[in-house]
Amino acid sequence: MSFPQQRPRRLRRTPALRRLVADTRVTVDDLVAPLFVKEGIAEPEPVPSMPGVVQHTLDTLRKEVDGLTALGVPAVVLFGVPSAKDARGSQADAPGGIVQEALRCLRDDVGDAVVLVADTCLDEFTDHGHCGVLTSGGEVDNDATLERYASIAVAQAAAGADVVAPSGMMDGQVAAIRSGLDAAGFVDTVILAYSAKYASALYGPFRDAAECAPRSGDRRSYQMATDRVREAVAETALDVDEGADIVMVKPALAYLDVIAEVRAAFDVPVAAYHVSGEYSMIKAATANGWIDGEAVALEHLMAIKRAGADFILTYLAREVAEGLAR
Numbered sequence: 275m276s277f278p279q280q281r282p283r284r285l286r287r288t289p290a291l292r293r294l295v296a297d298t299r300v301t302v303d304d305l306v307a308p309l310f311v312k313e314g315i316a317e318p319e320p321v322p323s324m325p326g327v328v329q330h331t332l333d334t335l336r337k338e339v340d341g342l343t344a345l346g347v348p349a350v351v352l353f354g355v356p357s358a359k360d361a362r363g364s365q366a367d368a369p370g371g372i373v374q375e376a377l378r379c380l381r382d383d384v385g386d387a388v389v390l391v392a393d394t395c396l397d398e399f400t401d402h403g404h405c406g407v408l409t410s411g412g413e414v415d416n417d418a419t420l421e422r423y424a425s426i427a428v429a430q431a432a433a434g435a436d437v438v439a440p441s442g443m444m445d446g447q448v449a450a451i452r453s454g455l456d457a458a459g460f461v462d463t464v465i466l467a468y469s470a471k472y473a474s475a476l477y478g479p480f481r482d483a484a485e486c487a488p489r490s491g492d493r494r495s496y497q498m499a500t501d502r503v504r505e506a507v508a509e510t511a512l513d514v515d516e517g518a519d520i521v522m523v524k525p526a527l528a529y530l531d532v533i534a535e536v537r538a539a540f541d542v543p544v545a546a547y548h549v550s551g552e553y554s555m556i557k558a559a560t561a562n563g564w565i566d567g568e569a570v571a572l573e574h575l576m577a578i579k580r581a582g583a584d585f586i587l588t589y590l591a592r593e594v595a596e597g598l599a600r
């Protein structure tokens with residue numbers, strides 16, 4: 275009988291050995307918590323398709339961010355649900371708009387202890403639910419939308435956002451926002467660009483949480499087609515060229531190949547968004563007793579890190595941070 279010469283199991287023998295040789299880690303520093311804040315409600319409202327996620331009041335939002343800060347979560351990203359919507363999404367850049375109000379409160383509460391990211395888009399604020407303003411023919415008007423985005427970014431920066439995150443996939447959005455911010459004196463405001471954002475069915479639960487499902491049509495004329503991978507690098511190159519400080523791939527788990535390609539092609543930090551549907555699938559299977567939800571959550575985040583993401587936007591942020599602190 276011959277004995278194996280190569281013994282990879284040597285390094286798997288004890289927990290300490292396994293810990294020592296790990297090449298990928300998920301830590302609290304990798305986590306960004308997406309949070310919803312809704313105007314005009316007195317109590318937080320649960321989002322049925324996202325167990326554990328709520329639409330916050332200003333008050334409960336502040337408590338949630340305090341809790342995340344105590345856990346060491348370095349950043350949150352805010353989504354607003356306004357009480358009034360119109361065709362141009364006026365509340366998105368109104369100084370009294372819900373996101374601006376939330377930013378001012380949080381800036382006051384946490385100082386620089388947490389990075390405040392504002393999603394810069396129109397779909398939560400328009401009555402038609404699209405990410406831009408529409409032409410008379412009902413199409414999303416790219417260039418008219420750019421002016422809206424620049425104005426929204428400036429309003430968010432003025433209210434205290436450290437980072438603006440354009441998610442609408444309009445051509446030229448990063449350049450328009452950068453020049454708007456610079457002209458208003460916000461030269462230090464960071465742009466986290468949703469660079470490779472695919473038209474995904476995995477956003478379904480988010481559209482309940484943010485009340486932003488398009489009234490008609492879909493987002494395929496602006497978000498990327500799932501059957502194209504080379505375009506992800508091209509789209510990201512445009513954003514980097516236009517001044518994106520950080521780029522993002524979205525969704526995450528179903529697009530690990532895209533994360534790896536973007537990581538290999540660029541030296542700016544790469545974020546990944548583990549989206550609502552990815553979260554809800556874990557919660558549904560866990561509720562049925564079919565999987566160990568905590569273990570699967572960590573395995574998902576580990577895969578996203580392994581693929582090359584520097585940090586992850588995830589609705590799991592709080593529970594994973596709590597788990598890591600135990």
Ligand code: PBG
Nearest residue numbers: 395397441476477480549550551
């Ligand atoms: C658009 C936006 C969406 C998400 C983040 N920003 C929805 C969409 O593109 O339809 C989805 C995030 C998720 O599913 O968790 N402002």
